[in-house]
Amino acid sequence: MTGELFGRPRTQLAPGAVLIPDWLDAAEQRELVTACRRWARPPAGLRTVRLPGGAQMSVRQLCLGWHWGVVSRCPTCGAARKAAADCPQHWFPYAYTRRVHDGDGAPVKPFPALLDTLARRAVAEAYGDAGTCRDAEAYGEEGVAGAGSAVAGVVGYAPDVALVNHYAAGARMGLHQDREERIDAPVVSLSLGDSCVFRFGNCRTRNGPWTDIELRSGDLLVFGGPARYAYHGVLRTLPGTADPELRLGEPGPALSGRLNITVRQSGLSGAPETPRKPASA
Numbered sequence: 001m002t003g004e005l006f007g008r009p010r011t012q013l014a015p016g017a018v019l020i021p022d023w024l025d026a027a028e029q030r031e032l033v034t035a036c037r038r039w040a041r042p043p044a045g046l047r048t049v050r051l052p053g054g055a056q057m058s059v060r061q062l063c064l065g066w067h068w069g070v071v072s073r074c075p076t077c078g079a080a081r082k083a084a085a086d087c088p089q090h091w092f093p094y095a096y097t098r099r100v101h102d103g104d105g106a107p108v109k110p111f112p113a114l115l116d117t118l119a120r121r122a123v124a125e126a127y128g129d130a131g132t133c134r135d136a137e138a139y140g141e142e143g144v145a146g147a148g149s150a151v152a153g154v155v156g157y158a159p160d161v162a163l164v165n166h167y168a169a170g171a172r173m174g175l176h177q178d179r180e181e182r183i184d185a186p187v188v189s190l191s192l193g194d195s196c197v198f199r200f201g202n203c204r205t206r207n208g209p210w211t212d213i214e215l216r217s218g219d220l221l222v223f224g225g226p227a228r229y230a231y232h233g234v235l236r237t238l239p240g241t242a243d244p245e246l247r248l249g250e251p252g253p254a255l256s257g258r259l260n261i262t263v264r265q266s267g268l269s270g271a272p273e274t275p276r277k278p279a280s281a
């Protein structure tokens with residue numbers, strides 16, 4: 001952004017949570033925005049998400065690799081309740097499936113090589129060759145908590161799912177944990193377009209303490225290890241802050257709003273196509 005004499009420094013928001021500002025260059029941002037526009041087309045394109053209570057999320061979303069959404073029953077056992085001790089792969093009220101079970105029913109688009117490459121590079125840069133929470137040297141500060149501890153899922157990291165969120169003006173995302181994955185591998189988050197105020201909390205409670213930061217276009221956030229299950233959310237976007245040059249592909253209007261891509265490793269090898277009815281029904 002203009003007016004800044006020095007670049008924003010790499011920061012550790014919490015042990016295991018690494019922010020690398022301006023990680024994507026302008027060409028990479030353009031390439032990703034163009035790809036998002038392509039992925040957003042039906043079938044299995046951008047959709048409005050309904051939450052379990054029936055409310056509509058202000059953010060619109062599409063999924064790649066695996067489809068994430070609200071289910072009325074666990075797709076594995078068919079039960080409509082939070083816990084089922086006898087179901088080894090129990091999900092409720094959110095699940096990963098292979099079809100857009102809460103939308104047009106189409107098969108989810110494949111997880112793209114572009115995101116695989118970027119996410120692997122992101123994890124390597126966040127945690128270094130040793131796959132650990134980095135030391136003071138990496139942050140230019142002393143006594144970084146958690147320095148040197150191994151981050152789960154870095155060795156053998158193999159991302160296979162991405163959620164792409166579009167924030168029009170006024171959209172936000174409430175505090176939540178990313179916890180539908182079956183493996184503790186880090187989450188990689190890429191921001192494009194308008195800046196936002198992002199809240200990053202702790203793993204125990206949604207009631208803080210929090211760190212509020214501005215995420216701008218091109219910024220990378222990776223959270224894994226001790227920060228993997230931290231509560232986080234988007235308080236608001238800052239409409240009009242996107243670089244007008246960031247176009248949504250040719251031909252097309254400039255990007256309006258904010259895009260965020262979170263890349264994850266599901267830990268799944270197979271799952272039912274769609275939620276099924278309970279065995280007794």
Ligand SMILES: O=C(O)CCC(=O)C(=O)O
Binds near residue numbers: 165173198233234
């Ligand atoms: O938009 C963001 O920066 C966060 C998105 C997010 O937390 C999610 O998709 O789970």
Ligand SMILES: [Fe+2]
Binds near residue numbers: 176177178232262
């Ligand atoms: Fe999230």
